[in-house]
Amino acid sequence: MANSGIIKLTNFSFSYDGKNKILKNITLKINKGERILVLGPSGCGKSTLTLCLNGIIPQLIKGKVEGTILVKGMSAADTPISSLSQHIGIVFQDPESQFCMLTVKDEIAFGLENLMIARKNMEEKIKSSLEKVDLLPYYEWMLNRLSGGMKQRVSLASLLAMDQEILIFDEPTSNLDPKGTREVSEIITKLPKDKTLIIIEHKLDEFIDIFDRILLIDNRGRVVAFDYTKEFFLNYQQQIKKMGVWLPQISKYIYKLYKSGIKLDNFPLNKEEAKKAFEKNTNIRQQSFAVLKQEISKDICRPAGSYKGSCNPDQCIVKVENLCHKFRQSNKYALENINFTVNKGDFLGIVGNNGSGKTTLAKLIISLYPTKLPSKITIYNPNSSKYREAKKDEILELIGFVFQNPEHQFVEDSVYKEIAYGLKVKGCDALSISKKTDEMLKIMGLEKLKDTNPFNLSQGQKRKLSVASILVMDHEIVILDEPTFGLDYITTTNLMNLLVRLNKKGTTVIIITHDMNIIFKYTRNLLVLKNGNLAFSGSTRKFLNEKEIIKSSDLGVPLLYELYSEVSSYAIL
């Protein structure tokens, strides 16, 4: 068996309708104990491929299959899912909707019960699998009280208890904050070597050390490359970039060096390897450092003058004083004693881990929840002839808000009507509505889809539409809650550039995100929330020096910056 591989695909194709192939002519072999990363643009069929491996497709979800998949010699299309599942386990993307029980121990027991494990052996198995994911103290807990990262670890523990040899992770961290992502990547790294791992993931900086080989699939479902990690990032860098797939930061930098003639041996992929290369190759140190500095100043520490927006330091637009907020059911403050001001034309980032109160704060600013004195939030109306406090009914006209889940805000049954909706409610005349809507459709690249029902769009298109329907209103302030969540590199860059353009025209942009790369690349000022308290408020550049706060609030700085600050001592020598 060792030579024939644990998983073997031969000319495998799949389509839901018999015509449009999601996966096309895939032939590959995965060996026992290998750790494989699957990369590709969104919608390229990565998740479909994983569901084909354990027979869910085509047995539970129907479609047309050509070619074969052999898992441990069994044909995936014909062997019952229940038999295949004894060898393959999957951790899914959404922590909420992969559990069927209410408590941690019951959830892990569920898989064991299905496999007819005797009751007397269960407790020991449950406990030992929880120990492997560092969650033993939570044995009795209700699942809904756990954080996202913990839920994903419980999900992994339930697979470890069932002792499946092949573990698949379908974007396990995409719903998690930086802390949860680190927890999950650490646990995956520690998994025993005899498990075969197949991982779909975007956040490569945290995961890059895990993989042996990388599989790249293009948007037509074809295999472009399947190569060892280092060779992969050396040889396919251009193609990956073109597809809009995220690249690990260090590899991007090393590739740039490579192109400029500095060829480090062993192609470093993580920070430690890069540091070692710096130590060893004294002759190229200065030159490498210069390139690094250039990269940093482009994406992370932008010089103060590079913000072209018209941020007016004298014109305050949002003022938050002594803000405290408590939800009815809870006895803990969701937000406690928050004070800050936002000036007109600012590009503000709000960060903090899940449950730190970011969304609550944003919803308070647009007065979705009432505030009680001495908490006070004042919005100023810069448009009126006299600069003054905005009245309650003006607030929604001044501030636009893009929700975390785009589907929540869809009100109409076509893309065009969806974008025009706000203008119609506002009472604009038909001519200007159609002009503005057409313009917005063009900017977002949604022209061809203008008659489609919003619910039929892909995840990325839904996100674009939800942003478009708010931006078309020309609000004075735009608040975006996780706008880049689940988007690929190209879509993210386009969206952020659009926000930068708006900001230059004077719109105040407030963005809530987990992505520290976006924060450092685009925002001028930053609020850091930690357990409902304001841990930092000030310019984003200054935040880079606040090592204590960065550590205690479980946020990270971009890897390249870490490398930069760690090797800067060598460079001076």
Add this chain to the structure above:
Amino acid sequence: MQFFEYFERDSVLHRINPSIKLILIIILVFTITFAYDPYTPFIFSILAIIQITLLGKIPVKQIFKMILPLSFILAGITVTSIISYNTALEEVSNIILSWKTIQITTGSIKFGLTIGFRISCFLLYSILFVATTDPTDFILSLIVQLRLNPKIGYSTLVGYRFIPLLSTEYQNIYDAHKIRGAKEKSGVIAKIKRFKKYAVPLMVIAARKAQRVAIAMSSKCFCAYPKRTYFRDVRVRKIDIMYTILFTALSIIIFALLIKFNILNWGYRSLR
């Protein structure tokens, strides 16, 4: 919308097998339905409260908290029953109040109280069951003792887990629409209209979640074998048999006493 909720405690009632508890309650409540006097349901209501507080270790305050939102409906039904009672059915009418066509007699008050106490009796025994029964144990007991199909049983558990999730989603949609400038009115009719509008996104979200869970369950070998083992031990134990005997005996004694003192009135006959 959470009138009744489960209270995690370690008590006698919590330890009783859910299926046994359910069957006993159904039999008792069914029997009480045939009692046409206010005293019988009243006495059994008191018995329920005693059981919940003493055997279930749940404070009286919590019981009233749960019943309070429904007390208006309860009072409404009682008053309507008093007014709508057909006084012609009475052998002797003691008129207390007479206004236009409405006649309130001792008989009609008795009838109203009968209906009122009967409903409160239903409510209290429902609380007794819900507040002291772990939902997971309940479903497992239905599967093990009452031979419910595991596929249906486990799906029900998943559905139970989705209720709070969907109510959060509903709130989010409401907020999002408000921000988009939709004028959301208050009132019952507006609420129903709104629900119709929100149904599409809610359904889409729920259907997707449901499919994801179904995939997750299948990939954890759900129904791999015709049988399954159970981590939780939901057997019928000694305590269940003892509780059944005591509960039945006590109920029979109460019924016997009520009959002996001519208080119990079986069936729909005129009230004495």
